[in-house]
Amino acid sequence: MGRKSLKSVRQKEIIEAFYNVSKIESLENTSIAKVAKAMDVNTSLILHYFNSKEDMIFGLINYILERYKSIYVIEENGNVEIKLRNTIDNLFSKDWNNLVDDGVFYSSYALIFQDEKIKKAFKELHDSLRFYLAEVLKEANDQNVINIENPKKTAELIFVLVEGTYYYLSLFDSTDKEYHENLATYKDMALKLLNFKTELATL
Structure with missing residues (x-):
């Protein structure tokens, strides 16, 4: 051991x-x-x-996953709605975007077009992140905090928004006003997918 x-x-x-x-x-x-x-x-x-360096790249992919998973570690004191809202806030935040350097992420991701094993590893990374979110959504749905038909599919849609958001926003300086306006817009789109049964102001 x-x-x-x-x-x-x-x-x-x-x-x-x-x-x-x-x-x-x-x-x-x-x-x-x-x-x-x-x-x-x-x-x-x-x-x-x-x-080899290739073996280190597989280790790097796992390292990236562990860094992204940290965004789900939330102190919510048992309040499922706060947990979910904070999770969405984290996904659409500079904290999420800063977890992994864009240059390293996209350089390693580009290798999926050359190596099937790396492609599989990245697929597992993305599936894991969707699974963690789907679990949070299912918990909130079961407790009537939100109203969605399929937590797994909704998690998929939210991550399509997340990934598209940061791919596009990587073209902006994170200090630009437009960066933050777009980030807020995309987060609102994700929240609308969830059909919360209470307003944020009631928390």
Whole structure:
């Protein structure tokens, strides 16, 4: 058990370094040697835990998923409506957009067109994020907080909005007024899909 734990910790440290170097150098220009240099370790240590840069990319995809999952960790004190509204707020916020560097995300995502295994890994990442949201929606629907027919399909539609939102808004500076106006508009569109049975002002 101890060895597995140590391995997991070391792999996470390497992937975090891989991510940070990729933000500076770009994913394409990041090598195992550069990651080792950033960590001040020998390349053999990296290769002990990852056989290749491709293996590190799979680790990076899992790292991205874990960062995105953090947006669902909400203190709601048992109030399902607050939990759902805060989840939507988080999805359409700078916090969500800042969880993962756009350059690293889109560079790694582009590899789905070259590698079926990476494509599968990204599919699982996106499916997981939709599943987590669908669970929140189902809970709210079961407790009559919202009125939707299919939590899974509604979660799918909301994530289509989320992904389209940040793809488009990546063309703007996040300090621009238009960026925030568009973000608010897209969030309102997502909220309308949920048919809340109470007004926000009543919370």
